[in-house]
Amino acid sequence: MPTDRLALAAGALAARLAAALEHVGGLGADSRAFLERMNVEPPPDAGEPLRRLAGSLALSPLEVDLLLLAGLPEEHEGYAALLRQLHPQGEPRPTLGLAARLLGGDDGRLRLRETIETGPLVGSGAVAVDGEGPFFERGLIPATGLWSALHGIDVWPAELTAHPDPIVSAGLEEWLESPEPARAVAALAQRETCTVLVSDEDPIAARTRGAAIVEHAGARAFLATVEQPAGVRLALLHAAVRGCVPVLELVPPAEPARLLEPNLASAAGPVVLCVPTGTLALRARRPVLSVRVTPLAANARRRLWSAVLPELAADAPLLAARGVVEPSYAAAAAADVRTLQRLDRKPPSPDAVTAAIRTRAGVSVTGGVKLIRPTATWESLVLPHETIGRLREAADRLRHQTRVLDEWRFLAGRAGARGVRVLLSGPPGTGKTLSAEVLAHELGVDLLLVDVSRVVSKWIGETEKNLSEVFDAAERSQAILFFDEADALFGRRTRVSDAHDRYANLETAYLLTRLERFEGLAVLSTNLRQNVDNAFLRRLEFVIELEEPGRAEREALWRCHLPNEAPLADDVDVGELAVKYPLVGGLIRNAAVAAGFLAAADGGVITRTHLDRSLRREYEKSGRPYPALAH
Numbered sequence: 001m002p003t004d005r006l007a008l009a010a011g012a013l014a015a016r017l018a019a020a021l022e023h024v025g026g027l028g029a030d031s032r033a034f035l036e037r038m039n040v041e042p043p044p045d046a047g048e049p050l051r052r053l054a055g056s057l058a059l060s061p062l063e064v065d066l067l068l069l070a071g072l073p074e075e076h077e078g079y080a081a082l083l084r085q086l087h088p089q090g091e092p093r094p095t096l097g098l099a100a101r102l103l104g105g106d107d108g109r110l111r112l113r114e115t116i117e118t119g120p121l122v123g124s125g126a127v128a129v130d131g132e133g134p135f136f137e138r139g140l141i142p143a144t145g146l147w148s149a150l151h152g153i154d155v156w157p158a159e160l161t162a163h164p165d166p167i168v169s170a171g172l173e174e175w176l177e178s179p180e181p182a183r184a185v186a187a188l189a190q191r192e193t194c195t196v197l198v199s200d201e202d203p204i205a206a207r208t209r210g211a212a213i214v215e216h217a218g219a220r221a222f223l224a225t226v227e228q229p230a231g232v233r234l235a236l237l238h239a240a241v242r243g244c245v246p247v248l249e250l251v252p253p254a255e256p257a258r259l260l261e262p263n264l265a266s267a268a269g270p271v272v273l274c275v276p277t278g279t280l281a282l283r284a285r286r287p288v289l290s291v292r293v294t295p296l297a298a299n300a301r302r303r304l305w306s307a308v309l310p311e312l313a314a315d316a317p318l319l320a321a322r323g324v325v326e327p328s329y330a331a332a333a334a335a336d337v338r339t340l341q342r343l344d345r346k347p348p349s350p351d352a353v354t355a356a357i358r359t360r361a362g363v364s365v366t367g368g369v370k371l372i373r374p375t376a377t378w379e380s381l382v383l384p385h386e387t388i389g390r391l392r393e394a395a396d397r398l399r400h401q402t403r404v405l406d407e408w409r410f411l412a413g414r415a416g417a418r419g420v421r422v423l424l425s426g427p428p429g430t431g432k433t434l435s436a437e438v439l440a441h442e443l444g445v446d447l448l449l450v451d452v453s454r455v456v457s458k459w460i461g462e463t464e465k466n467l468s469e470v471f472d473a474a475e476r477s478q479a480i481l482f483f484d485e486a487d488a489l490f491g492r493r494t495r496v497s498d499a500h501d502r503y504a505n506l507e508t509a510y511l512l513t514r515l516e517r518f519e520g521l522a523v524l525s526t527n528l529r530q531n532v533d534n535a536f537l538r539r540l541e542f543v544i545e546l547e548e549p550g551r552a553e554r555e556a557l558w559r560c561h562l563p564n565e566a567p568l569a570d571d572v573d574v575g576e577l578a579v580k581y582p583l584v585g586g587l588i589r590n591a592a593v594a595a596g597f598l599a600a601a602d603g604g605v606i607t608r609t610h611l612d613r614s615l616r617r618e619y620e621k622s623g624r625p626y627p628a629l630a631h
Contacts, residue, residue: 006050006150010075013068016102049150049241053126056240056268062112063121065103069094070127070140074147088137096129097136109136124266125233143234149241156224159231160238163223168327169212171296171304176216180291181209187289188217188245188270195264195286196272200293201472203249206274208328209293210247214272217245221272225249232262236271247272252279295324295519298406298418305353308334315350317402321418322350322445323478323520325357333357351444354478358446361477368454369470371479374441381438382549382556382585383431390544391435394422395442397541398521418519421539425529426546429586432525435546436482439521446479452489464510471514478520486524487531515539549585554578557585561592562606567599569607577611580627587618594618 054064073080073092080092087095096116100109113135121127126146131138145157156162175181184196196213200206207223214221222244224235232248239246250262250273261281264271273280282288296304301320306313308331325333333356337348340356381388397420404410411417422439424432433449440447448470455466467489474481483489489511515522516539526532529545537543549557555578562568583591594614599606619626 006071007075009050010068010072010079013065014072014079048243049152052243053150053237053241057120057124057126057266058268059121060115060119062103062115063119066099066112066115066121066140067127067142069099069102070142071147071150074142087139088133089131091139093130093139093141095136096138096140099140100136120266124237125230126237143237145234146237146241149238154242157231157234157238159226159228159234161225161227163207163225165328166331167211167215167221168208168308168331169215170307171300171327171330172209172212173303174297174300175209175294176212178294180289181213181216184213184272184289184291185217188214188219188272191269193268193286194270195282195284195288196270196291197280197282197288198272198274198291198293199277199280200274201276202293202326202476203251203274203276204328205293205326206276207247207249208326209291210272210274212327213291214245214247220244221247223247223249225251226262227251229262232264233266236264236267245270245272247274249274250280252276296326298402301325302402304330309337309348309353312348312350312353318350318399319353321398321401322354322443324475325478329357329360332360336360354444358477358479368451368466369473370449370451372437372440372447372449374437374445374447376434376437376441378438378442380434380560381431382553382560383435383546384553387544387546390542391439394420394521394542394544395439398443415517419515419517420521420541421515421518422521422523422542422544423529423532423537423540424523424525424544424546425532426527427548427584428527429584430546430548431585432546433482433484434585435544436480436523436525439523440480443480443521446477447482448474448477448479449482449484452483452485456489467511467514471518474520474522475518481518481520481522483522483524485526487526487528490524490526490532490536512536512539548582551578553585554581554583554588557588558592561589566596567605569605571608572606572611581615583615583618587622591615591618 050064050067053059057063059067070093072094073083083094083098084090084092086098087093096112100112104112116122116129122129125143128141128143129138130141143157144159145155148155154164169176176185187194187196196210198206198210198213200209203225207225211221211223220243222235222239222242224231224238224246226232226235226248232250235246235248246267248262248271252275261283262273264284264286267286298320301324302316304325304327305316305319308327309316309319312319333353336356336359337352340346340352341348378388378392381391383391398418401418405412405417424435426432436449437447450470455463455470457463457466470481473479512535515536524532524536524540529543555575558574558577562574581588591611591614594617595606595610598610598613602610616626
């Protein structure tokens with residue numbers, strides 16, 4: 001026997017069906033007995049979900065009955081068997097002719113036709129009319145998953161990707177009070193019929209910000225990703241059944257020239273659409289409120305980390321300084337860290353949080369970018385104390401941003417104030433790449449090494465696109481950007497003599513602007529500082545010259561690259577090597593490694609002869625005369 005209100009309402013309608021069929025003599029004994037069993041007097045209302053849907057779509061009593069009639073086959077297989085007997089093609093669904101007989105009689109056929117053709121029941125997609133035959137032989141079918149949802153079952157149609165995770169609003173307080181989000185919150189609180197358009201390149205950021213707006217307005221959000229245009233109407237229906245405001249992430253079409261054009265005609269109240277910037281066309285008359293996703297300020301990020309990871313509240317300033325992160329990513333990373341804490345039985349750490357963000361961000365590196373997980377430490381660097389001190393200053397500039405920029409209000413309101421830009425110049429092999437890796441390790445983040453020759457494209461606009469992807473990936477993963485041999489990108493602009501010069505200068509101008517807005521650590525390296533455009537130099541916080549090592553540094557480099565475990569013959573004098581061979585660190589490393597392999601092939605002890613051979617090769621490669629080692 002039916003136990004819920006929707007089933008009771010369906011049973012009452014089935015009783016009317018039984019009476020109508022008895023009147024025309026079309027009801028068999030078995031069908032009559034089934035309908036009598038199912039017929040129970042319904043309560044005054046047929047259930048909250050149905051009432052919400054009817055109110056949202058402004059359904060007439062006739063349309064509510066049509067919805068119940070369409071859902072009878074979904075309610076019980078007995079109804080389906082009965083309707084199959086009555087359908088001209090033997091399908092288990094009610095026809096419009098049966099609906100006319102049951103709900104309107106012969107005098108109501110025109111009214112039923114008008115309701116089907118122009119009413120919100122079919123117009124919203126809640127019920128579809130199936131079939132190609134005469135009008136009254138066509139069948140009625142409820143929308144996918146709608147009948148279960150009307151029963152209060154939280155079912156999700158295959159056309160939608162639901163996001164039932166809790167909404168994280170920590171850190172969004174200031175953003176929600178800014179003009180655009182505050183206007184949208186007010187409209188949602190008053191249940192205005194409007195479209196709130198939340199735009200950002202990151203679909204997850206746009207979706208979670210849209211949900212936060214709904215929650216801040218005192219409403220419930222229905223979050224779903226819609227890939228097909230038909231899914232929009234279905235999402236609107238399921239949101240209405242649940243009494244929620246739909247927050248829909250729309251996936252743009254594959255064709256670049258096409259724009260999204262969602263059909264919102266059936267939406268009576270507010271709808272929140274989340275799309276990548278510049279991919280949506282809204283031509284309907286519904287009012288549109290645009291909301292931009294802006295990065296969280298450092299204070300907001302500090303509150304965010306304190307909220308999602310209270311056990312690391314003391315490290316919240318450090319986590320906030322490491323880069324911009326959305327609340328949803330932060331909450332997910334916090335969950336990952338707590339899981340690792342239970343498994344490893346170790347307290348959480350800022351480095352574990354950064355690793356979780358890195359994994360969650362899923363950085364997709366292009367062919368011109370290499371992701372490096374740094375392992376080098378300060379002990380790996382053999383540089384003058386002054387140079388190492390300046391590198392430490394660059395790291396401290398990120399680490400102490402909260403105090404200087406937020407508490408002391410330096411550079412207040414300046415775009416890109418949280419970014420740190422470092423130029424490392426010097427001959428090849430002096431440690432520029434290693435210095436960038438040490439900075440990344442010190443800050444607990446990855447290093448994105450950009451191969452400039454592969455990022456620059458001969459096609460107009462491609463270089464800017466490639467660079468934009470590189471900067472976005474670095475900001476998402478909180479990685480350090482390292483432009484190796486950056487002269488090709490950061491070189492001096494030229495006079496415009498042809499179209500190639502004009503577009504090269506446009507690329508440089510774009511890079512200047514994007515670098516200035518970058519809110520992380522960007523390291524540029526060049527062999528020739530004088531080749532770098534002065535406009536770039538003015539935007540750099542640090543210009544550090546890495547000179548060729550002196551005798552003391554060379555001796556330290558030899559000791560660093562000849563490990564303690566390596567067997568050295570008695571005739572190897574590291575101090576003598578440092579005096580006689582004025583090489584940079586990269587060449588010393590190559591010579592030491594090569595000597596090790598030569599020794600392994602000859603019996604296992606590194607001698608002066610092995611070093612002599614490996615050093616000679618390095619001099620030959622660099623095109624320099626070889627100073628023979630005296631015996």
